[in-house]
Amino acid sequence: MSASNSNTRGPFHADELRPGDRYELSNGHPIYCLPAGARHAHGNIVGALPLATDPAVESAGIDAGFSPTPHILRAPDIAVGGVPNEPGWIRGAPPLAVEYADTGTDEADLKLKIHELLTAGTEHVWIVRLVGPRRVEVHRPNEPVRTVSSGDVLVADGILKNPVPVDALYDRDKAYQATFQNLLERQGYASLDAVRAEGREEGREEATAQAILHVLAARNLVATDEQKARILACRDPALLDAWLTRAATEASVDALFA
Structure with missing residues (x-):
């Protein structure tokens, strides 16, 4: 059952799922998560590089499961902040969540996932569109959605120190350039x-x-x-x-x- 098709509470709790299970939960309803396609998987790794290495970031994770309530379990493609190095689901929500949207993405569930993350405390949700022109949709609580295009940069004040080029979430060489700059700054060098x-x-x-x-x-x-x-x-x-x-x-x- 898709969580977006029912307003009634489903029978499952996040604690009933184990790491490795291919499900998320929305209001107790299971949502099956298909394995990522090649383009999607490539994006997850490339995008994680400049985000996880930002000088202000202390923790990040790929497909980390967050459970702000017993009936919700969401795993953003990339979570920045709030990812402890310990077993089990993470209570709460990441400050910054990144989702890659490719062919086959369930747009209704994606919309619900964004809503649940923002309601749980996420400050920024970035939707990286893999179909069509390069662009990232920026979702913030109580603000209209903004679209940031190729050639521009994304910012997350209080979470990231450095702006992130949109293209660094798509292109490996751009991601390496941003990552290298981050690593230099982590060692105290401006350039x-x-x-x-x-x-x-x-x-x-x-x-x-x-x-x-x-x-x-x-x-x-x-x-x-x-x-x-x-x-x-x-x-x-x-x-x-x-x-x-x-x-x-x-x-x-x-x-x-x-």
């Missing part, structure tokens, strides 16, 4: 250029530190192991330059650090 600049700066700093030691050795000034370690560990370009000047002029290694 790949920032990584390269740091590498160049670290190379310069290491070269300056080695030059200080060579100058001291050439002047027969013997640095202790502790002093050598301090020089090699320094990453302050201005301080290293000052030490290099002192290494060439001061009478002792101790004076270098005065």
Whole structure:
């Protein structure tokens, strides 16, 4: 029975279903979930990459089962936020839910699923349309539906730090680009250029530190192991330059650090 065909409460509870069962529940009625087609399955993996790696995201899941009430069990294609690493259904609803809609999608059930997720507390539901032009329908509580097209970006303030290009939910290379940027930011870098600049700066700093030691050795000034370690560990370009000047002029290694 399709949940959309009955307003009466069905006989099933979410706790009666097991992980791996191919059913969702709406008002106690089972909804059979067909295996995903190739295009749909590809979309799930591609779309999960830039979403799960966003610097603000702590958890995400594919086909995670959410049960906000005993008679409802819904599994968005991608859930962002609220996915603990533990067994069983998840109580409540994800902050962001993504559904891929392909040929064969039951539009009545999809509409009901959106309603149930938003009612349960989901803040954004993105419907990624796989039929026709690339576009994502954005559903939010008490707001009209918006459509965001290819070439534009999607935002989820308070859930995602970075905008998500619509095309990154379809195209693997676009998804990789967004994912790479996310991973850089997770490590504290604004861009790949920032990584390269740091590498160049670290190379310069290491070269300056080695030059200080060579100058001291050439002047027969013997640095202790502790002093050598301090020089090699320094990453302050201005301080290293000052030490290099002192290494060439001061009478002792101790004076270098005065």
